[in-house]
Amino acid sequence: DIQMTQSPSSLSASVGDRVTITCRASQSISSYLNWYQQKPGKAPKLLISVASSLQSGVPSRFSGSGSGTDFTLTISSLQPEDFATYYCQQSYNTPVAFGQGTRVEIK
């Protein structure tokens, strides 16, 4: 099974900061990497699919990059509504797997 490792597990940042979250797969997953945002008490929301494809309605300050085993989610200018937990997920094969999550908190 493919394992997904995110870093950091949490971070503190201010409004306007540039934030980068990384995700590493235990083997190559091509570009089959998705990013989700989850707020307390809510279901996850898909932000980016196949590493860099921004979902409709998601602000352009979110971007994704990478291929193979190493991936990055970047928020170019953090907004108050972006404070949440972010998960990566591989969809290269079954079983799909999620990273452990990165909690983005207000500094």
Next chain:
Amino acid sequence: QVQLVQSVFEVKKPGASVRVSCEASGYTFTGYYMHWVRQAPGQGLEWMGRINPNSGVTNYAQKFQGRVTMTRDTSISTAYMELSSLRSDDTAVYYCASSIAVAKDAFDIWGQGTMVTVSS
């Protein structure tokens, strides 16, 4: 609109079983895999398995093999997840999710979640 609506809340005793439902609307239910993901309190997301609503073929995560059963009723566009031999560490929010308009197994629709509490 496209949506998944789940049963709301379940409280069960250890050793019992629970069945969670997920009703799909706004799209062709039989055209897309339905997946189940759970999240224990304060923890991350854990994939449990999936069902092909057209054929009924299932794939389960190794961790849940023998305890989970996923089924569907195509006449009412509803998927079910049954978990047996419940333990306290099965206390979690259980989500159904599917990939409708995007790449394979990128979950663009989610149910609202079903809170399952296992307690004596």
